[in-house]
Amino acid sequence: MTPLKKLLLEEISENGPMPLADYMARALGDPTHGYYMQRRPFGQAGEDGGDFMTAPEVSQMFGELIGAWLADLWLRMGQPKPFCLAELGPGRGTLMADILRAADVLPDFAAAVQVHFVETSAALRAAQKQLVPQAIWHDTLDTLPAMPTLIIGNEFFDALPIQQYKKQPDGWSPVMVSADNDNLVFADGKSQAAVFSDALAACLPDAMAHGAIVEYAPMVEAVMHTAAQHIATHGGAALLIDYGHAAPACGDSFQAMRGHGFVDPLAEPGLADLTAHVNFPLLAHIAETAGLTAAPLAEQGRFLEALGLSLRAQQLMQLSPGREVDIQTECHRLAAPQEMGSLFKVLGVAHKDMPVLAGFLPEEM
Numbered sequence: 001m002t003p004l005k006k007l008l009l010e011e012i013s014e015n016g017p018m019p020l021a022d023y024m025a026r027a028l029g030d031p032t033h034g035y036y037m038q039r040r041p042f043g044q045a046g047e048d049g050g051d052f053m054t055a056p057e058v059s060q061m062f063g064e065l066i067g068a069w070l071a072d073l074w075l076r077m078g079q080p081k082p083f084c085l086a087e088l089g090p091g092r093g094t095l096m097a098d099i100l101r102a103a104d105v106l107p108d109f110a111a112a113v114q115v116h117f118v119e120t121s122a123a124l125r126a127a128q129k130q131l132v133p134q135a136i137w138h139d140t141l142d143t144l145p146a147m148p149t150l151i152i153g154n155e156f157f158d159a160l161p162i163q164q165y166k167k168q169p170d171g172w173s174p175v176m177v178s179a180d181n182d183n184l185v186f187a188d189g190k191s192q193a194a195v196f197s198d199a200l201a202a203c204l205p206d207a208m209a210h211g212a213i214v215e216y217a218p219m220v221e222a223v224m225h226t227a228a229q230h231i232a233t234h235g236g237a238a239l240l241i242d243y244g245h246a247a248p249a250c251g252d253s254f255q256a257m258r259g260h261g262f263v264d265p266l267a268e269p270g271l272a273d274l275t276a277h278v279n280f281p282l283l284a285h286i287a288e289t290a291g292l293t294a295a296p297l298a299e300q301g302r303f304l305e306a307l308g309l310s311l312r313a314q315q316l317m318q319l320s321p322g323r324e325v326d327i328q329t330e331c332h333r334l335a336a337p338q339e340m341g342s343l344f345k346v347l348g349v350a351h352k353d354m355p356v357l358a359g360f361l362p363e364e365m
């Protein structure tokens with residue numbers, strides 16, 4: 001039994017069942033035993049391998065293309081100096097390191113950029129410092145500097161806690177985590193009448209059957225709201241990449257990964273990565289409510305192709321003979337519909353005065 005499971009079983013026997021969101025927050029972020037606080041989550045399957053591979057860890061091309069996207073946007077928005085480039089949940093720092101290397105072709109960009117990281121894990125902050133020593137770290141977005149800001153986030157929102165509610169004849173019952181001897185188990189909490197934020201209520205499907213599950217993530221909404229307000233006040237844009245729903249949807253998307261496979265999310269809190277699908281219509285709705293413009297949601301594969309994935313792959317193959325097959329495999333993983341290409345979506349939102357964001361135009365979709 002993991003130390004955190006023991007602790008949670010004790011707490012439940014004292015205080016009763018805990019809401020799923022509290023369980024998820026503890027399993028990922030408990031200061032001593034939380035998943036992101038102690039494990040090295042990302043990496044190839046194998047001996048010391050992590051639990052899952054994120055796009056920047058699959059290939060340098062992912063960060064390079066986003067670096068070119070950022071450099072182009074910065075030029076077209078009037079080259080603000082200085083400007084803030086903020087990343088949410090930077091993991092090992094790989095994405096930002098690749099972005100900065102690619103953007104180095106524009107010396108003025110390199111001179112103007114201030115890199116800010118929003119990261120709660122001390123272990124991951126240390127890893128990020130190795131790759132991006134000049135970064136400035138924050139616990140939340142509230143302390144980002146007052147200047148034009150480009151925000152990026154890859155697989156950040158899926159790691160924030162969600163609370164599930166199950167539709168009942170008399171309202172919505174929260175999904176709780178309870179104890180059955182030495183096991184953590186799901187249980188239904190007492191039904192409540194109104195539980196969702198206005199933003200989520202506006203993005204729910206029209207009709208839902210009894211027993212339908214809705215996932216409510218107040219922290220996701222709060223972070224998106226702060227990001228949107230910051231951009232509305234100081235100018236800029238955000239590029240948010242994650243896997244999730246493209247249309248209003250309900251259903252259970254809570255899942256756990258360990259060693260590159262799915263596992264029971266209640267079996268080993270602290271040792272498995274817990275995630276949920278991101279509700280993109282909701283993120284776009286929050287941005288638009290704050291006065292930003294949202295580009296039509298793009299699938300990751302199409303977005304990367306629009307940014308020149310195939311061209312970059314050809315260049316790399318010429319530069320590194322012998323790596324052709326690897327590079328082709330990397331392209332396939334990032335962009336093929338049966339790999340990350342369709343499940344992962346790209347949301348671009350921007351201040352109303354910003355130029356059109358590249359990669360999202362309907363003719364490029």
Ligand code: SAH
Binds near residue numbers: 036091121153
């Ligand atoms: N973007 C990286 C890592 C994704 S994993 C990549 O693509 O490889 C999620 C990241 O978000 C980790 O760095 C984790 O420590 C961080 N994180 C999780 N919850 C957070 C929170 N509430 N505030 C800030 N960072 C958080």
